[in-house]
Structure formats: C-alpha cells, structure tokens
Amino acid sequence: MSVIKSILIVGGAEENSHWLIHEMQQRGWKIYHSNSLNKVKEALSDPSLRVGLVYLDAKLLENRKELEKRLSVIPVKWIALIDQSILDDSKNCLTLKRIFYAYHTLPIDAEQIDCLLSHASAMMALSLSTQGDGQLPTDEYEMVGATPVMHKLFKAIRRVAAVDAAVFISGESGTGKELAARAIHEHSTRAESPFIAVNCAALPSNLIQSELFGHEKGSFTGASQKKIGRIEAAQGGTLFLDEIGDLPLEMQVNLLRFLEDHHIQRVGGLKEIPMNVRILAATHINLNKAVKEGSFREDLYHRLNVLQIQIPPLRERQEDIDILAQFFFNKFSNEKSLQVKGFSQESLALMRCYEWPGNIRELINRVRRAIVMCENRLIRPCDLGLERRKTPRHIMTLEQVRDNAERNAIKAALSRNKYKIQDAAKELGISRVTLYRLLEKHGIERQIPSDIK
Numbered sequence: 001m002s003v004i005k006s007i008l009i010v011g012g013a014e015e016n017s018h019w020l021i022h023e024m025q026q027r028g029w030k031i032y033h034s035n036s037l038n039k040v041k042e043a044l045s046d047p048s049l050r051v052g053l054v055y056l057d058a059k060l061l062e063n064r065k066e067l068e069k070r071l072s073v074i075p076v077k078w079i080a081l082i083d084q085s086i087l088d089d090s091k092n093c094l095t096l097k098r099i100f101y102a103y104h105t106l107p108i109d110a111e112q113i114d115c116l117l118s119h120a121s122a123m124m125a126l127s128l129s130t131q132g133d134g135q136l137p138t139d140e141y142e143m144v145g146a147t148p149v150m151h152k153l154f155k156a157i158r159r160v161a162a163v164d165a166a167v168f169i170s171g172e173s174g175t176g177k178e179l180a181a182r183a184i185h186e187h188s189t190r191a192e193s194p195f196i197a198v199n200c201a202a203l204p205s206n207l208i209q210s211e212l213f214g215h216e217k218g219s220f221t222g223a224s225q226k227k228i229g230r231i232e233a234a235q236g237g238t239l240f241l242d243e244i245g246d247l248p249l250e251m252q253v254n255l256l257r258f259l260e261d262h263h264i265q266r267v268g269g270l271k272e273i274p275m276n277v278r279i280l281a282a283t284h285i286n287l288n289k290a291v292k293e294g295s296f297r298e299d300l301y302h303r304l305n306v307l308q309i310q311i312p313p314l315r316e317r318q319e320d321i322d323i324l325a326q327f328f329f330n331k332f333s334n335e336k337s338l339q340v341k342g343f344s345q346e347s348l349a350l351m352r353c354y355e356w357p358g359n360i361r362e363l364i365n366r367v368r369r370a371i372v373m374c375e376n377r378l379i380r381p382c383d384l385g386l387e388r389r390k391t392p393r394h395i396m397t398l399e400q401v402r403d404n405a406e407r408n409a410i411k412a413a414l415s416r417n418k419y420k421i422q423d424a425a426k427e428l429g430i431s432r433v434t435l436y437r438l439l440e441k442h443g444i445e446r447q448i449p450s451d452i453k
Helices: 014-026 064-072 084-088 090-099 110-129 148-161 177-186 208-213 249-261 287-293 298-304 318-331 345-353 359-373 398-416 421-428 432-442
Strands: 005-010 029-034 049-055 077-082 102-105 167-170 195-199 238-242 278-283 307-310
Touching: 005 014, 005 110, 014 029, 014 110, 014 398, 049 110, 064 090, 077 084, 077 090, 077 110, 084 090, 102 110, 110 318, 148 177, 148 307, 167 177, 177 195, 177 238, 177 278, 208 249, 249 298, 287 298, 318 345, 318 359, 398 421, 398 432, 421 432
Parallel strands: 005 029, 005 049, 049 077, 077 102, 167 278, 167 307, 195 238, 238 278
Antiparallel strands: none
16 A cells, blocks of 8 residues: 655755656655755654655765765665766766666656655655564555556545445456555555455355355354354455356345345344444456346446446556565565575566556566575576567557547646746637636646645
C-alpha cells in the first residue's frame, strides 16, 4: 500500500526549488525544504522521511569532510543535483560515490527525479527492515510503484478505506488484488479486527456452505464438532472473497441473503447470528459478461459493486520494473550466493519490454528463480528465462501517444504561467472551457498548491 512519501530538499535557488517542490507534490511527495543543512529539524521528526535531495554546488564541495559529516547524521538516502561541470573534478566524483545514493545533472527532469526518489526510498525501507527483527515493513511491500497509474491506485485505496461499504476489486491474475484488499482493511476503522481472505475457486463444492457459514455438531456425516465459518470468523472486521466469479449459483443466493440482512445461520443450526462484517470481493473475470451469460446473479453483483478498485497489469507500469526487480532481489537475497550482485543491463532492458502475462506474481517467481540459478556476478536473461524472441515490445497506440503529449504540454503551460488558467489557455491556443475539460480528462490539479504560491 502507498505510505506517506516524504523528501527533504536542501538548497537551490528560490525559483528552481519552488518549481521542483510543486512537481514532486504533484507526484504524491510530502516536501520538507531547507536552504541549509543546519536547518532540517522539522524533517528529522518525520518517520516517513527516507530520501533527500541536495543541490550540490562548488561552495558545498569546498569542505568535503564537513559536507560528509552533516549528511551522514541525517538518516536518509541522498541524491545530489549537480551541474555537469562538477564531474570534471575526480575528487568530486569520489565524494559523490562515497556519500550519495545517486546523482542527477541539471536541468532537472521531474520524471527521472521521481523515479530515483522512489527507488531510493524503497531501498531505504529495506535497510530499515533489516535493523529490527528481520521482517519487512508492514506497508504491503509488493505494492511498490512510482508511476502515475500507481499513484492513482494508492489514492483510490485511501478513499475507499475511509468508507464502510462493499468494494469490488478487479484486475488480472497476479496483479495483487489481495494486497489491495489488505491495504483497504489496514487503513480502515476495522484495522484492529480480523481480515479473513477466502479463495472461492479453491473451496470444494460440497463444503462451500460449511466453509463460509460454519456448521453445528452432527449436522452431517463427519461433523463431529461445531465449526465457525469464515464469515463468522471475520466478525467486526473484513471478509475478502477472492475469485467471487467462481462461486456456484446456489451459493450466490445464500451470500446475497447474508449481504441483505447481515445475519448468518450455521449448517444444521436454527439460530440467526447477527454479523458486522465489511465485504471486499475480487475476480479476474468480466462479471458484467458473466451476468449477461447467467452464470452470476445481477442482484449480487450490484450488492458487491458499491465501490470499485481497478488494479493495473504490470505491462501498463513498466517504468516500475527496475524498482520492483531490485526490490524482490533484495527481499530474497538470503537465497542467493555471495557472488550474485544484481541484474545485467540486458536483463533489465528485456524485463522492461516483456509483456508479463503473470504480472507481479510472475516477476517474483522469475527473479527468485534467477537468484538461485545464476552462476555469474550479474543475472542474465537466460537466468530469468527471458529471450529476445519471447519479449515483444509493448507498442503505444497513436491515441496514447497523443494523450501523453497533451498531458505534458498542459502541465508545462500551467507551470510556466503559475497556474493562471487564462494565460495557460492563451499560450496553448485553446479556450478556458476547453482547458478545464482537458484538466478533468487528464486528472491535472487546477491550482498550484497554496504552500508554494
């Protein structure tokens, strides 16, 4: 799940820093800005702060020891923003290598900075996780992502978590639907109560009723004792019904009755048991089509489909591939030999081109297998089971190219005109009405954040 992402920005001319702050806020970052390394107390009290940007100029590099001392006491991964000329001095290069996680040459490319920050933040989270009991942080690590489509998903999860209504989660197999369900639960008012996940496709057809609703002792052959069903086990919390599209029609009737009156009756029992459970449901099939074909009840569909979450497939967020691959490489690092240090550039390039039909689940499996099987310093395509003939490049449609160009042009015009709609529309050669429509279409904020006006 998306956690609060905080960054500390140090230095920079006022005009440049304001622009950078705005761009990073647009991408979901919480900003702390200081003109000097001596004035960063507020940021240090934020536990979500994991990464920092520093404008590294010749003046700061005059005393390298002092610079290293000041940066080392701030527990973040540092990224340096530098002029190309800084790299002409070998001593500067050594300083960059010793102190900084990465560097970026000016002028600033906001998309590249966002990617660097996300990668550095994920790596910092991993380092922090190994300092305690060896367990990963609790913020649903598999849902790592820095792309706009993932930022949109994280915002949607936070919104639906705040409302105690049924949520329908759709997405292809392996995209992380259960992770999204857990994230909704953990950010809801029911977080301290049980989260019970049920894979409807895996339940034996003759035991579905008993598994979901429970049974009384002696209610059927083999029922030697009373059993609490999955719904009852989720009392006060959240019940996640995965692959709901595979639930038989006869069971759909019983589930619908429970959703309507919030009571259950164990198999073989007479007592109506009141339930207080939030329902989340997911499937990889098209339920609209299933309803039309008669294999899924329309009334049940509408009961489950109050709020919707769509999980994007991995092929639609390929900018996250490098971050995810490195993330899982570190997660399973205890399974690798000491000589394996990472991925070859060819492997990363092929992973970006691959379609990933199995999505995140397939990525995890391929990375884990490669870690074990690799006999070289760097993981090669053959270790991942990827070959060029198997990796058709994802081609953008003309409409997608146009949308991207349109979105970028609008953002740039707004930034240059300090978010004055009339001026931006005039520069773009369109009317204010058209610009408002395009802002809505692309989900672009209409006003510059108040803290940088």
